[in-house]
Amino acid sequence: MLSALTALVLYVAARNPVSLSGWLYAGALLAACVALLVNPWVRYRRWVRRLGLGALMSLVLIGAGRCTMVGSSWRGGMSMQTWPDGDDARLLDRIIDERDLAFLGLEVLPYTGMIFEQEARGARAAFAKVYGELAERHGNVASPFAATWLGLQRAAAYDVVLFSSKPRASRAVVLLHGSTGNYVFECFLMARALASLGVLTVCPSTGVEGAWWKGDGPAILDSTLQQLARRGVKRVVLAGLSNGGIGASLLASRVAGARRGRARVVGLLLLFGLTPRAPRTWLPTLVLHASGDARMSARAARGYVARAKNARLVTLRGDHFAMAKRPRAVGRVVRAFVKRLLGGR
CATH class of the missing domain: 1.10.246 (Serum Albumin; Chain A, Domain 1)
Incomplete structure (x- = not known):
C-alpha cells in the first residue's frame, strides 16, 4: 500500500x-x-x-x-477563518498544499469517471497558471479541503475563505462550492474577477458533496449572512458553482431580501449548476452556461430561466471547468452582473 x-x-x-x-x-x-x-x-x-x-x-x-x-490572517487581501467564532484556520487545513491535491485529482479522477475527458483536456495547464498566480500574490495559504473531506464542516464551526482588496467592504459575493469540497482555487478565481469592484469574496464550506440544500448547508449559509452583517456588510450577491449552483438556486427564495440580523441578498449568480425545480425568486439572476458542459444541460438552463421572474442566460464556449480555462471571458460576464447590483468602488 x-x-x-x-x-x-x-x-x-x-x-x-x-x-x-x-x-x-x-x-x-x-x-x-x-x-x-x-x-x-x-x-x-x-x-x-x-x-x-x-x-x-x-x-x-x-x-x-x-x-x-502557513498563515490564516489577512495577507495580501486573503484570509481563511473558522466561523462563526472567527478563529484562525485549523492546523489540519495547513498541513498539505492545496495545489498538490488538485494535481493529484487531475491525474486520478479521470480514470474514475469523476472528471470527464473533455474536462481534463487543458485543465493541468489552466490549474498550474492559477495556482502560480495564487502563490505569487498570497504565498503559502491554508485550505479547507482537509476538514471538508473529514466531515468537520458544521454550522457550529465551518471554514471560510475570504478575499478583499478593501479592509472593510460593505458589499460581498458569497460563493457556494460544488462537489469534492471547498477550495481556495475557485474562491481566488471569483475574487480575481471582482478585484476592480472592491467587494468582499466569501467562500464558506459545507460537506464534501456540496449539497447546500440539506444537512448543515442551509444553517451554514444563514450563519455566513449573519456574520457578514456583523462585519458591516449590507448587500450580498449569492453565487453557486456547479453543485453549489444547485444549492444556491434552491435556497435563493429562502434568503432573498432583507432579514433582521443578516446581510441583504440582492442577486443570484449560478455558475454551471442549477436545478429547474428550484422555487421561483424575484432576485435578479444570471445563469452562466458552458456550451460543452456535460454536467449542466442547456435545456436545464433554459428551463430555469423561462420559469424565473428576472433571469438572464449567458452561454460561453467551454466545458464545466470554463471558470479556470476561460477566466477572462467568465470574469467579464460575472463582473458586469455584480457591478450592476453592487456597484463599483
Whole structure:
C-alpha cells in the first residue's frame, strides 16, 4: 500500500508543478518505502530502521513546518477563518498544499469517471497558471479541503475563505462550492474577477458533496449572512458553482431580501449548476452556461430561466471547468452582473 502511494505521489510530482512541501513529502515517503522494502533483505538492519524512522520524523517535521509557516490572517487581501467564532484556520487545513491535491485529482479522477475527458483536456495547464498566480500574490495559504473531506464542516464551526482588496467592504459575493469540497482555487478565481469592484469574496464550506440544500448547508449559509452583517456588510450577491449552483438556486427564495440580523441578498449568480425545480425568486439572476458542459444541460438552463421572474442566460464556449480555462471571458460576464447590483468602488 505504501509503495503504491509513494509511486503515485512521485508520478504526480514529476508531471506537475507541485509545491516545495509536496516534493519534500514525496522524498520522505520514498525513504520510508525503501526502508520497508529492503529491511528483510539486508544484514545491517539498524541503518535501515534509522532511515525509516528518519523518514517518519521528516513527514512530521514537514507538516509542522507548514503549520507554522502557513498563515490564516489577512495577507495580501486573503484570509481563511473558522466561523462563526472567527478563529484562525485549523492546523489540519495547513498541513498539505492545496495545489498538490488538485494535481493529484487531475491525474486520478479521470480514470474514475469523476472528471470527464473533455474536462481534463487543458485543465493541468489552466490549474498550474492559477495556482502560480495564487502563490505569487498570497504565498503559502491554508485550505479547507482537509476538514471538508473529514466531515468537520458544521454550522457550529465551518471554514471560510475570504478575499478583499478593501479592509472593510460593505458589499460581498458569497460563493457556494460544488462537489469534492471547498477550495481556495475557485474562491481566488471569483475574487480575481471582482478585484476592480472592491467587494468582499466569501467562500464558506459545507460537506464534501456540496449539497447546500440539506444537512448543515442551509444553517451554514444563514450563519455566513449573519456574520457578514456583523462585519458591516449590507448587500450580498449569492453565487453557486456547479453543485453549489444547485444549492444556491434552491435556497435563493429562502434568503432573498432583507432579514433582521443578516446581510441583504440582492442577486443570484449560478455558475454551471442549477436545478429547474428550484422555487421561483424575484432576485435578479444570471445563469452562466458552458456550451460543452456535460454536467449542466442547456435545456436545464433554459428551463430555469423561462420559469424565473428576472433571469438572464449567458452561454460561453467551454466545458464545466470554463471558470479556470476561460477566466477572462467568465470574469467579464460575472463582473458586469455584480457591478450592476453592487456597484463599483
